[in-house]
Amino acid sequence: MPITAAHIWGEKIIPRRLLLNNMHKTVDVDLEKNILSANRKLAEQNRALLDEHGIRSFDFLGGIGSGKTLIIERLIDRLKAKGKKCAAISGDVSGDDDYRRFVSHDIPGVNISTGKECHLDAHLVDHALEKLPLSELDYLFIENVGNLVCPVDFPLGSHKRIVVISVTEGDDMVRKHPAIFAFSDIIVINKIGLADAMEVNIETLEGDARKANPKADIIAMDARNGTGVDDLLSALEL
Helix, strand or coil, X not given: CCCCCEEEECCEEEEHHHHHHHHHHHHHHHHHHHHHHHHHHHHHHHHHXXXXXXXXXXXXXXXXXXXXXXXXXXXXXXHHHCCXXXXXXXXXXXXXXXXXXXXXXXXXXXXXXXXXXXXXXXXXHHHHHCCCCHHHCCEEEEECCCECCHXXXXXXXXXXXXXXXXXXXXXXXXXXXXHHHHCCCEEEEECHHHHHHHCCCHHHHHHHHHHHCCCCEEEECECCCCECHHHHHHHCCC
């Protein structure tokens, strides 16, 4: 007599739906492991390529409106004033607004539209690197998609990872998204000039950031007026 609603597993009869759900979860877990492993290997290749050309690279993470683009622009201007050659890769779900801002500084750039994906990955960056004059560059800035969750597990091959939040996002942002802070080298708290107006306690943000990542450099900034740019340059060893 055929078993239709259940399947024998060992000495137990397992409902077919439960069995298929377990199989589905196993496949999902294995697939995720394979994807993350492949991304890490490709990220290592990206890093090796950048090292081969003597390029230091920085991956900027943060929500939409946190100020990532302006911060990168400030850094590019400072480095260009020192005679350094920079490039930028901008990642967004759609559009090229940030890309156009970067190349307006007379630097090479690549725009990546991820479509439905909420983060960049090492494969996308690998293809972007093919479009840049690597032999002519000193520094590469990568602006990830505006998201505080998705990019966490996808290293790109950069030398340092910087996460940016602004006081306009509230003083509970670190507590809500601890993983991205735990796996970043530098934490930037931006738009500090608006802290009083937003009734946000910067010390609370700094304390939460310190708990999430005791080793990270924490920089208080107001990119609009240049406050903290020197501190970030120092933390990046630029």
